[in-house]
Amino acid sequence: MINETHDPDQESWVESANDPDTDFPLQNLPFGVFDRANGAVQQRVGVAIGDQVLDLVEASAQGLLGPHEPALFSGSLEPIMAQRPTVWRSIRRLVSTALRRDTDAGRRAIELRTRVLLPASELTMRVPARRDYTDFYASVFHATNVGSMFRPDQPLLPNYKWVPIGYHGRASSIVVSGTPVHRPRGQISATPAGPPTFGVCRRLDYEVELGAWIGGYNPLGTPESIATARDRLFGLTLLNDWSARDLQTWEYQPLGPFLAKNFATSVSPWVVTREALAPFRCAPYQRPAGDPSPLPYLTDAVDQESGAFDIVVEAWLRTAAMRAQGVPPICVSSARARDLYWTFTQLVAHHASGGCNLGAGDLLGSGTVSGPARENRGCLLELTWRGTEPLVLPNGEQRTFLDDGDEVILRGRATREGFRTIGFGECTGIVLPST
């Protein structure tokens, strides 16, 4: 479904969108929900373009986006996510046309620019939608690394290559990029048998993930086939699944992580749509010989051919001392989403396979995106191998886990020869001391 909205030669009248380094060129057009910093406008839907934001309510009111589309006027992306892919494509085309330099709509928009365009730096972003949240465990490299620390004789459990392992997360504690995160307290035990004490988390970690925002609805009791599951993906964001490793180790048996995860989950504010990502589709991870094939409900020819996305995700770190010294953040890991063992389409099909009703605004985390090499490890637990191999920072500081004042910055981008690179913006958070 690659079309003229992906044409790398098209330019926008918003000059910053033509900067080769921007995350948000005309070919991206991610959706988000913003407030004006002065409080005059709250919870409005916009599209990022260069360092500016197109206010879709104003643009629609000014007739720049064709016939009135009620879904644009809600203060959430949910009503847009609730539409069919044909509507998503149609909105994308209208927004693209209005932001192009060489169209009638674009020329009208230039005249209206003071009404419809806002500097991104003056806006406060919101969580795009909020329904249920599920986190998966789709990187076999992450699962193998973590498993080998805890079960050296059996790093991967027998179900891993059959079942897309996932668990329900906490939706209320999803926060938008930029929200500081308080270090949690909780039960911690020095030994597997206890006794625990209640205290401040000492092994605070991040996890680099992609988050998939779901579109449409399947009724309770009605599964989604692998063929139709593909249409349930509205778009992707960056997701930081903050994790308290010491709490997790003690609490997670037998029912999974709970307080170790639910104190905060950060998402980037701009949802990069599946339409924008169409050129970056690719074949999924090639399972090594000997691995089982996915069961029929989890595979079809389309997914095998183009179910994955060629997206690179990175974690950057900047400590309080680095900020004080003017040392820029450093990239501590980088991994490819195409190395995930399961595609988002498979995650959707699996999630709904028992009849669970997924709906617009649901968020599905990929789980930590790690890869085969050391530099691909998407969390400190892996990077420092459970704290045994400290990370040495440019200013001489060392980290095993996160200190108060540390800022974690996730970045992501999709690249392909012959296409404009599109980015995800940032998903950031500074660690605050325990309250």
Next chain:
Amino acid sequence: MINETHDPDQESWVESANDPDTDFPLQNLPFGVFDRANGAVQQRVGVAIGDQVLDLVEASAQGLLGPHEPALFSGSLEPIMAQRPTVWRSIRRLVSTALRRDTDAGRRAIELRTRVLLPASELTMRVPARRDYTDFYASVFHATNVGSMFRPDQPLLPNYKWVPIGYHGRASSIVVSGTPVHRPRGQISATPAGPPTFGVCRRLDYEVELGAWIGGYNPLGTPESIATARDRLFGLTLLNDWSARDLQTWEYQPLGPFLAKNFATSVSPWVVTREALAPFRCAPYQRPAGDPSPLPYLTDAVDQESGAFDIVVEAWLRTAAMRAQGVPPICVSSARARDLYWTFTQLVAHHASGGCNLGAGDLLGSGTVSGPARENRGCLLELTWRGTEPLVLPNGEQRTFLDDGDEVILRGRATREGFRTIGFGECTGIVLPST
């Protein structure tokens, strides 16, 4: 906080509320959300009284409930749950007064009865609120029974007596009592190592639980002390945590139950408030000698004295054949909520202890309520000991797990000498074949 609203001698002008067998006497006054069956009224808040429902919107509009209370006019209990306990008590007092036989408000209400009172049988009930859903594992008897099937040498993991074990559930698939439940499909493996097949669940189970509806809010990053956690309980309902045991066995390691639970969770429609339950508070489960004391953040004198509720919960079963033969449902188990290892106040304090933001409309399941005796086992997994000891029904049928057409009916009641017994109504669901 026992007051005149609990006086067993008070009678209602609604005659059915004075029936000694009703679940909903004047002393109960549970809240729910209803639609009129003809569609004329949708999502309105009401209070059950005998076999009738007081429409709080009409009652308020007619001046029967004192000053205008905006929270009553929403189509959800969430705005009521969002209030402080003083407001909950005030509403209860006004409703009680309006339904009493011997008050001015009651006499006015009698004249308005055709406007404000509706037969419960003509209403369709709704899920009372929907935010996040967490399920706990608070019965040590249940945990020990289940653990001894899967780990005979170590039925209880070392963390159990320290951590109130819980996991996030799926909020979107919570359904109200009476909603049929489709048998799910999923991955099933005959052996722990696989390979699995994808097919129809053969070990479908129920779990008898109490559900706690949360009131008020604590901001993200701000824990709730055990002292204030008590005020976060709005009320209780019955909850059936339908479980696909064969799916669960295969999928649950290492991150907990997922598709085995998220195909449906049923709740009873009437929320029995903490005010109604005040006379039935009691000391929590007496930990055997040798068990650790709860850590300080999980205990205080008030909770140790009266943190539990003296509520009996029962599971009843009626198969399709029993229905056809006119055989009534039979009670297959009965257990006491006071036998739970943790109180709801402890569950709230633990849940928020790391800073997780609980809010009005959150639902916390207790986990299966089981007790020390065979007849106290709150699910078929325990009752039939993993299917090895079939249940023999009055008509000669046997059950290890649920068949299509089986109806599960949960009931609950609180009793105390010198007080009216108050009930929870029913939480029912019939198993439909897989779609």
